[in-house]
Amino acid sequence: MDLHKKSAHELHDLLVRKEIKAAEITDNYLKCIEKAQLAINAYTTVLAEKAKEQAVAVDEKIAQGEKIGFLAGIPGAIKDNICTLGIKTTCSSKILADFVPPYDASVVKKLKDASAVFLGKTNLDEFAMGGSTETSAFGTTHNPWNTNYVPGGSSGGSAAAVAAGMAAWSLGSDTGGSIRQPASYCGVVGLKPTYGRVSRYGLIAYASSLDQIGPLTRDVEDSAHLLNIIAGHDAMDSTCASEAVPDYTKSLVEDVKGLKIGLPAEYFVDGMDEDVKAAIDKAVSDYRSLGAEIVDISLPHTKYAIASYYLIACAEAATNLSRYDGVSYGARVEGDDIISMMTNTRTQKFGAEVKRRIMIGNYALSEGYYDAYYLKALKVRRLIKEDYDKAFEKVDVILAPVAPTPAYEIGSIISDPLQMYLQDICTVPLNLAGLPAISLRCGTSKGGLPIGMQLIGKAFDEPTIIKAAYTYEQGKDFYKEVAEVSK
Numbered sequence: 001m002d003l004h005k006k007s008a009h010e011l012h013d014l015l016v017r018k019e020i021k022a023a024e025i026t027d028n029y030l031k032c033i034e035k036a037q038l039a040i041n042a043y044t045t046v047l048a049e050k051a052k053e054q055a056v057a058v059d060e061k062i063a064q065g066e067k068i069g070f071l072a073g074i075p076g077a078i079k080d081n082i083c084t085l086g087i088k089t090t091c092s093s094k095i096l097a098d099f100v101p102p103y104d105a106s107v108v109k110k111l112k113d114a115s116a117v118f119l120g121k122t123n124l125d126e127f128a129m130g131g132s133t134e135t136s137a138f139g140t141t142h143n144p145w146n147t148n149y150v151p152g153g154s155s156g157g158s159a160a161a162v163a164a165g166m167a168a169w170s171l172g173s174d175t176g177g178s179i180r181q182p183a184s185y186c187g188v189v190g191l192k193p194t195y196g197r198v199s200r201y202g203l204i205a206y207a208s209s210l211d212q213i214g215p216l217t218r219d220v221e222d223s224a225h226l227l228n229i230i231a232g233h234d235a236m237d238s239t240c241a242s243e244a245v246p247d248y249t250k251s252l253v254e255d256v257k258g259l260k261i262g263l264p265a266e267y268f269v270d271g272m273d274e275d276v277k278a279a280i281d282k283a284v285s286d287y288r289s290l291g292a293e294i295v296d297i298s299l300p301h302t303k304y305a306i307a308s309y310y311l312i313a314c315a316e317a318a319t320n321l322s323r324y325d326g327v328s329y330g331a332r333v334e335g336d337d338i339i340s341m342m343t344n345t346r347t348q349k350f351g352a353e354v355k356r357r358i359m360i361g362n363y364a365l366s367e368g369y370y371d372a373y374y375l376k377a378l379k380v381r382r383l384i385k386e387d388y389d390k391a392f393e394k395v396d397v398i399l400a401p402v403a404p405t406p407a408y409e410i411g412s413i414i415s416d417p418l419q420m421y422l423q424d425i426c427t428v429p430l431n432l433a434g435l436p437a438i439s440l441r442c443g444t445s446k447g448g449l450p451i452g453m454q455l456i457g458k459a460f461d462e463p464t465i466i467k468a469a470y471t472y473e474q475g476k477d478f479y480k481e482v483a484e485v486s487k
């Protein structure tokens with residue numbers, strides 16, 4: 001039985017029917033990790049012993065006749081910017097290389113209550129700043145479909161782990177695309193919830209007004225189940241919404257008849273890869289034949305989204321990262337006095353991309369420039385949100401590419417920051433508007449790499465995008481594929 005190829009819901013059914021033990025599932029995943037970790041580098045920390053203990057505890061519950069929840073005994077992985085009590089949480093940065101949080105993030109607590117098994121922590125771009133996992137201080141993660149290619153980022157480890165059968169599910173975070181874009185590059189399902197839908201307590205902040213945690217899974221059904229577990233109000237996060245949480249699995253029905261799907265002209269950018277264009281066109285015609293109505297729409301301020309996003313994200317990052325000063329926690333590099341200690345610590349322990357963003361952010365916030373940059377970026381943010389509000393008067397969901405190209409070769413654009421930032425054109429606008437979106441595979445490039453599309457919804461309308469994604473997925477079998485890697 002190819003356990004590592006199964007979705008979480010298939011594994012759950014096997015457990016409920018007592019056809020397999022949770023310990024076997026976990027052992028199997030640990031073997032897959034052992035086989036593929038060297039080639040993929042999806043994990044920063046593997047928790048083999050703890051995972052086995054968690055699995056055995058679930059087997060004991062089952063043996064005692066206890067009814068188990070969806071995720072009980074199902075092994076997954078947590079992005080390494082989400083705090084885990086007693087387990088290193090590094091943000092893939094040298095500055096937090098030895099940081100062991102004294103508390104669990106709220107999502108981790110919820111997953112523990114659900115008796116999930118934690119296989120480990122996954123690699124990311126340093127502090128989630130990047131789109132390829134190449135800025136990690138602990139080495140690049142490789143795309144399981146072609147190890148010379150990036151897995152995307154910043155949740156590259158989380159996406160690669162699911163794609164390579166090294167985890168049945170994972171958590172990522174999405175500030176400007178970091179769940180959806182790696183999901184697209186690795187051919188898995190990534191859901192970025194509405195801002196405030198999932199608690200950020202214990203998510204190490206990159207840009208607090210944009211960050212959101214969400215699941216990466218093998219299929220849409222698993223995504224709905226995971227969201228059921230992690231969504232909901234949390235008194236520990238004042239930005240977490242008190243909106244009631246529906247049962248997202250109720251949206252796992254095939255029905256897009258009459259659904260109005262908007263196609264935003266501005267997301268089909270110049271220089272877009274032909275294979276991506278063809279895959280999206282095919283998805284659009286599939287939706288049409290499923291009974292959806294396709295509507296051309298315009299989101300005119302999209303062209304300002306990258307500039308606005310990078311100003312806001314960097315401004316917030318500069319503020320959030322000021323706490324790493326060698327005093328309270330994280331690494332310290334000594335110096336002759338306190339100033340040189342702080343300077344040495346930050347100079348030696350932050351990577352180049354993080355430093356670049358701190359500089360951009362401080363510049364944008366500094367006196368004399370604030371109005372011209374930061375304040376203007378906030379005004380543009382409002383215009384972008386209004387574009388979506390207007391579009392959603394006409395349509396129920398918006399369908400768009402996730403990125404202008406499929407995954408690219410490792411090292412090919414990382415030395416050109418502007419080129420890197422421009423890749424985010426299709427993902428950052430909706431983070432600025434706080435909207436939910438799901439990314440799922442809709443094709444394959446001529447080079448054999450997955451291509452994804454995203455379905456964007458109204459605020460708190462995850463049910464509609466889940467339903468639309470689920471309906472599309474039923475006719476396809478992309479999600480049954482797992483990249484076989486070993487080295």
Ligand code: GLN
Binds near residue numbers: 424
């Ligand atoms: N690539 C974007 C950035 O570098 C998005 C990152 C993210 O969502 N964490 O900021």
